[in-house]
Amino acid sequence: MHFIELNSTTLHFSKTNSESAAPALVLINSLGTDFRIWDEFLVHLGHQGEVLTYDKRGHGLSGVGDEWYSIDLHMRDLAALMDSQSIKNAVICGVSVGGMIAMALQAARPDLVSGLILCDTAPRIGDAQTWQERINTIEANGIEGIADTVMSRWFSAGFQADFPEAVAGYRNLLCRTPLDGYIGTCAAIRDADLTCQAAQIDVPVLCVAGEDDQSTPPELVEEMANLIPNAKYERVGSCGHLPSLEQPEYLAHLVRQAISRWPNRIDQRELRQSEIYKQGMQTRRRVLGDTHVNAAEVQKNSFDAPFQELITEAAWGHVWSRHNWTLRERSIVTIALLAALGHLDEVAMHVRAARNTGATREDISEALLHTAIYAGVPAANSAIKVVKNVFAQLDASGE
Numbered sequence: 001m002h003f004i005e006l007n008s009t010t011l012h013f014s015k016t017n018s019e020s021a022a023p024a025l026v027l028i029n030s031l032g033t034d035f036r037i038w039d040e041f042l043v044h045l046g047h048q049g050e051v052l053t054y055d056k057r058g059h060g061l062s063g064v065g066d067e068w069y070s071i072d073l074h075m076r077d078l079a080a081l082m083d084s085q086s087i088k089n090a091v092i093c094g095v096s097v098g099g100m101i102a103m104a105l106q107a108a109r110p111d112l113v114s115g116l117i118l119c120d121t122a123p124r125i126g127d128a129q130t131w132q133e134r135i136n137t138i139e140a141n142g143i144e145g146i147a148d149t150v151m152s153r154w155f156s157a158g159f160q161a162d163f164p165e166a167v168a169g170y171r172n173l174l175c176r177t178p179l180d181g182y183i184g185t186c187a188a189i190r191d192a193d194l195t196c197q198a199a200q201i202d203v204p205v206l207c208v209a210g211e212d213d214q215s216t217p218p219e220l221v222e223e224m225a226n227l228i229p230n231a232k233y234e235r236v237g238s239c240g241h242l243p244s245l246e247q248p249e250y251l252a253h254l255v256r257q258a259i260s261r262w263p264n265r266i267d268q269r270e271l272r273q274s275e276i277y278k279q280g281m282q283t284r285r286r287v288l289g290d291t292h293v294n295a296a297e298v299q300k301n302s303f304d305a306p307f308q309e310l311i312t313e314a315a316w317g318h319v320w321s322r323h324n325w326t327l328r329e330r331s332i333v334t335i336a337l338l339a340a341l342g343h344l345d346e347v348a349m350h351v352r353a354a355r356n357t358g359a360t361r362e363d364i365s366e367a368l369l370h371t372a373i374y375a376g377v378p379a380a381n382s383a384i385k386v387v388k389n390v391f392a393q394l395d396a397s398g399e
Contacts, residue, residue: 001061006080006302007073009065013054015085022049023114023259024090026082028098029053030120030242031185032143032150032174034060037095041244044252047259052090054081056101058181069184071097071192075104082112083302091259093117095242096216097189100125107197109306115204115262117255120216120241122224123194131190135183143175143182150174155240156212170245198227205231206258208251210239232258277309280317287320287327288353331357336367339383340375347383351390355399361391 002013014035025047027038035053042051055062057077058069067073078101082088088111094102099121106113137145151160151167151174160167205228209221218235225233234254236243243251285293300308320330331354338346351364364387372380 003061004081004084006084007065007077008067009057009063009077011054011057011063011077011081012061013052013081015053016051018048018050020048022047024050024052024087025259026052026078026087026090026092028078028092028094028101029056029059030096030098031189032059032177032182033170033242034173036060036173037242037244041248041252044249045256046252047256050087050090052082052085052087054078056098056185058178058184060177062181064178064181064184069188071100071104071188071194072108074101074185074188075108078105079109079112080302083305088112089114091115091117091255091262093119093255094121095119095244096121096125097185100189100192100194103194103197103201106201106203107194110203111306113203115206115259116201117206117208117258118221118224119208119243119251120210120213120221122216122220123198123227124192125189125216125220128190131186135186135190138179138183138186143177143179147171147175153214153240154242155246156210156238158238159240159246166245195227198224199229201228201231204258204262206254207231207233208236208243208254209233210236210241210243210246212239213241215241276313276317278317279321280312280315283321284312284316287316287331287356288349289356292349292353326358327356328358328363331359332363332367335359335364335383336371339368339371340379342379342382344382344386348386348390351387352394355394 002015003010004013005011012035025045027035027042029035029037034055038053056074058064074097082090090112092102092105092113092115094100094117096119099116099118100123102113102116102118103123106116134146148171151171154170155167205225207221207225207228209216209218211218213221222233222235225231236247236250236254239247281293296308320327325333331350335347335350335354338344338350354360354364368380368384368387371383
């Protein structure tokens with residue numbers, strides 16, 4: 001068992017390590033289950049890459065937390081977990097609400113996703129009234145009050161007749177889900193509509209539907225597949241809402257086949273981005289100095305890592321690394337712009353960095369004169385106070 005504190009709650013997860021070049025596989029469970037629903041599927045899949053499974057917030061052994069549930073919150077939990085485990089460009093496989101989380105992840109963090117397996121899900125599942133009625137029933141009678149109905153939706157009639165002991169076990173799994181976690185996730189599904197995000201998915205997608213699914217009928221899943229560019233649709237016979245439980249071997253076949261046909265997303269675009277990042281980090285260190293950059297890197301965590309990557313590539317890799325202006329010229333303009341906008345902490349940082357760009361104190365003085373005329377005396381006056389303080393600190397230290 002592995003546990004980690006992320007976004008003010010504890011997540012329970014399992015991860016297998018691999019030296020294979022195969023993409024990592026991330027599995028997201030459905031409402032009222034935990035990551036054990038993938039056990040038999042993984043045995044049949046035999047995936048060579050890393051595999052990450054986890055109990056989403058409010059399920060299994062994960063914490064419930066105290067935030068208002070939304071698909072975005074579930075997505076941010078998964079993104080933080082993947083960042084903590086250094087997983088990116090993964091195939092994300094989600095069932096039911098797990099598929100909604102997968103679609104939200106691809107929209108918000110495309111760097112984490114190379115392909116999607118969307119099982120028995122849709123951009124919008126049900127309607128607000130139906131979900132609110134379910135929430136009201138649970139609040140009145142507990143999860144037991146809906147358990148039999150849910151079993152009839154999870155499993156085909158044939159599975160219920162042939163494996164009553166398994167159905168009883170999965171009923172226990174449902175009923176032991178934390179009440180607040182179940183109700184919170186019901187509300188998250190109730191409030192979610194990912195239609196726009198689904199229409200813009202630009203990675204390979206396999207949409208899977210159980211032919212006997214009463215929660216997300218095959219027609220709804222096929223409609224989603226038609227909405228997503230270049231998605232493939234597969235209907236699984238003798239299967240309800242949870243194919244990893246009812247048809248694990250056939251689901252494994254479909255997923256294995258899909259992954260084998262999808263390109264590994266270490267493509268030329270990513271290689272270009274990697275080179276831009278390297279150039280950006282080189283320029284960033286040249287301007288701000290190793291001490292400043294090293295401190296920022298040490299303090300970086302899963303929350304601000306995407307921001308640090310953005311500024312390293314966009315600001316330092318693209319703009320500051322252009323050869324049209326010298327670093328001195330960029331330094332002068334940057335200080336003037338920051339002063340005009342009142343970003344005084346950044347003014348101080350770039351005044352210190354001016355020692356590395358060749359911008360002199362006279363250059364900075366001229367920049368602030370222009371700021372006073374074109375952006376206002378108060379803005380320049382505030383910046384001048386900061387700059388004088390920085391100069392005094394540098395003089396006192398002999399720098």
